[in-house]
Amino acid sequence: MMKQFTPVLAFASMISMVNAHGFVTSPQARMPGSAMAAACGNQVQVNQQSDNYGNIQGELQVASSQSDYNAAECDIWLCKGYKFADNKDNVQSYTAGQKVDFKVDIRAPHTGVANVSVVDTSSNSVIGQPLISWDIYASTATGVTSDETSFSVTIPDGLGSQCGTAGDCVLQWYWYAESIDQTYESCVDFTLGGDSSSSGSSGSSSSAVVSSAPATSATAVAATTSAATTSAATTSAAIAIETSISAPVAAQTTFATSARQSASPSEAPSSVVATASAAGSALPFPTDSAESVLSWVESLLGNLVGSN
Known part of the structure; x- marks a missing residue:
């Protein structure tokens, strides 16, 4: 039994090494689990559990023959189908402006392109621009360079509350090896706090x-x-x-006006006018001030008394 089983294990290990190409080892990236099995099918989950360095195209080949594979629920092009529900204990907390160091293990070079981006998991869309990118990545001509496996990205400003809740956003490392048409992804769950700067x-x-x-x-x-x-x-x-x-x-003016009116020939009684004319025709009626009117009246009365 052991002689027959050992070659089988060795063969499985060889297949795993052939498929294994690249994965983010730091920060802690999403890993396969039971939530992934429920969405993507048990065999797809087992395949990734044994080789989390594998590519999406390889997953799809396995899924194509499985009746429990649900394409919509698996959403295999987001984090290779790895689910947040299996990784709730691996959520990082970052702030805008913070530098995050990445370590990537690439076990076999294949020329392609790569980037790290903030991805909105609800729509599987990149928020803003990639945080870092390579036009040529893991080239078979030059081999894997140190800046492709050890680098830093800066958490951008302007994310607001988009990434405030665990599971809403990931930092996704994406490598498309064009030379062999294989896609590799690793996702780091994170939440965004305040602006560190x-x-x-x-x-x-x-x-x-x-x-x-x-x-x-x-x-x-x-x-x-x-x-x-x-x-x-x-x-x-x-x-x-x-x-x-x-x-x-005002009182003075009112009095003067009253005196004028009562002494005016046109408004006084006719008897007063006649007497005034006989007794004091030589005294002209003053119009310049209240004092002069009073003096005039006094003189008029004096004349009247004297005439009697």
Whole structure:
């Protein structure tokens, strides 16, 4: 039994090594599990469990003969069908502007293109531009270079709340080996916190605005109220002074007008007019001031008394 079983294991190991080409070893990338088996089929999951370095085209070859493969639920072109539900304990926490170091293990070079991007898992679409990319990657002519397996990416600004919940976003390493038409993917789940470079200052600034705005308003209101009170007091004083000055003037003017009207020949009774004409025709009626009118009346009365 052992003599027959050992070659089988060796053959399976050889197949695994042939298929194994590349995978992200750091940060912790998604791995296959039971949620993947439920969506992509048991055999596809077993294949990736034994060789997580394998490519998507190889998965599809296995899936094509499996009745439990559900293409829509598997969504195999997103993270090779590896599911967030199997990787909830491997979520990284990053901030905008933070540098993230990547390590990639490539076991066999095949010329192609590659990039690392932030991917929206709900739509399997890249958010913004790739964080790093290679026009020629893992070339068979030059071999795998150090900057293709050890590099850093910077978490971009502007993601907002898109990546605030675990499972919504991944950093996806994507390598398409054009020379053999094979696609390799590894996904790092992450959530986005505050901006590491500006969150402190922006929070301080925001706090300053909130705390200073009411103080400024209160100061302005107090100043306005004080000014209004001062203005009102000044105005009231001015009105009081003006009234005390103008009241006698008004009374004086009213009296003069009444004196004029009562002494006017056109409005006085005819008897008064006749007497005034006989007794004081030599005294002309004054029109220049109240005092002169009073003097005129006094003189008129004097003449009348003297004539009697």
